[in-house]
Amino acid sequence: MSIPPSAPLLTRPRKTRFIELLRTTPARTVCPNFYLLAHANGCAFRPHCDYCYLKGSLWHVPIDSAFDNVARMLADVRRWIARDNLETYVLNAGNLSDSLAFEPIRPAVQALVEEFRAASAAGRRHTLLLVTKGGVSECRPLLEAAPCPNVIVSFSVNCAEVARAHERGAAAVADRMDAARRLKAAGWRVRIRLDPMFAGYEYGSIAGGIRGLAPERVTLGTLRADPHLLRVVNHGLFGALAPPAEPGGLARYPLDTRLDLYRAARAGLGGVCPVGLCEETRDVWEAAGLNPAFPSCNCAE
Numbered sequence: 001m002s003i004p005p006s007a008p009l010l011t012r013p014r015k016t017r018f019i020e021l022l023r024t025t026p027a028r029t030v031c032p033n034f035y036l037l038a039h040a041n042g043c044a045f046r047p048h049c050d051y052c053y054l055k056g057s058l059w060h061v062p063i064d065s066a067f068d069n070v071a072r073m074l075a076d077v078r079r080w081i082a083r084d085n086l087e088t089y090v091l092n093a094g095n096l097s098d099s100l101a102f103e104p105i106r107p108a109v110q111a112l113v114e115e116f117r118a119a120s121a122a123g124r125r126h127t128l129l130l131v132t133k134g135g136v137s138e139c140r141p142l143l144e145a146a147p148c149p150n151v152i153v154s155f156s157v158n159c160a161e162v163a164r165a166h167e168r169g170a171a172a173v174a175d176r177m178d179a180a181r182r183l184k185a186a187g188w189r190v191r192i193r194l195d196p197m198f199a200g201y202e203y204g205s206i207a208g209g210i211r212g213l214a215p216e217r218v219t220l221g222t223l224r225a226d227p228h229l230l231r232v233v234n235h236g237l238f239g240a241l242a243p244p245a246e247p248g249g250l251a252r253y254p255l256d257t258r259l260d261l262y263r264a265a266r267a268g269l270g271g272v273c274p275v276g277l278c279e280e281t282r283d284v285w286e287a288a289g290l291n292p293a294f295p296s297c298n299c300a301e
């Protein structure tokens with residue numbers, strides 16, 4: 001069962017651990033593994049984005065909820081920061097939810113940032129990754145705080161037409177970009193995900209806006225869906241995608257279509273910063289003119 005758009009938001013205590021290592025799938029992609037911070041299940045933006053993969057991966061969760069036992073979450077974060085010899089030092093707070101959308105009903109991000117400020121002061125490399133489609137109002141807790149070198153704020157953006165059609169509950173793209181500019185000007189580390197790009201739309205304008213922002217890194221992605229999402233969202237959104245090429249793989253646009261989208265976006269970015277591809281394999285990185293041996297990924301340090 002997917003979450004209906006009218007379902008209420010809930011806060012409740014999380015009973016299981018907040019942090020676990022997530023091995024990215026499909027396994028053959030260049031994507032790095034990362035630690036996942038399960039601060040919420042679902043998203044407070046309404047309606048949910050049409051393509052949101054949580055509709056498939058959280059099909060068993062009846063309601064969007066943020067976990068309100070924040071003190072225990074912070075204790076788990078402190079224990080994680082104290083660990084050495086980790087496979088990765090990135091804690092991603094945007095995998096099971098938007099990182100900032102629940103802030104009005106369950107404030108947590110300022111306290112999280114302070115844990116990572118302490119980590120930075122102690123010389124730890126452990127890094128919090130916030131991923132959001134929020135705008136200035138969702139970013140207010142960050143704008144009111146001092147920047148922290150161990151916190152990355154990654155904005156997911158799209159061309160305005162796709163966002164208006166398929167990301168209706170999230171902040172407008174101009175608002176997201178405004179928030180990104182303000183945070184960068186204040187000294188925060190800012191990354192951009194231009195993802196998922198839809199075929200048939202013009203990405204030059206948003207790529208030019210990203211170029212002007214000059215984030216530290218850009219990740220490009222195209223519309224895709226895993227088998228769970230294909231089962232839940234069956235109203236034609238993914239009709240132009242080719243079926244998954246392997247069990248558990250992703251339905252995607254044909255390769256030529258994806259490469260055209262990546263090339264156009266890269267041309268608009270004009271080499272302003274390192275670029276990576278989301279959930280693509282080594283051969284696709286190479287075909288797009290990128291080096292998978294030194295990947296520049298949103299979810300890596």
Ligand code: SF4
Nearest residue numbers: 043048049052098133
């Ligand atoms: S903002 Fe992200 S988590 Fe929220 S509905 Fe859209 S894709 Fe899903």
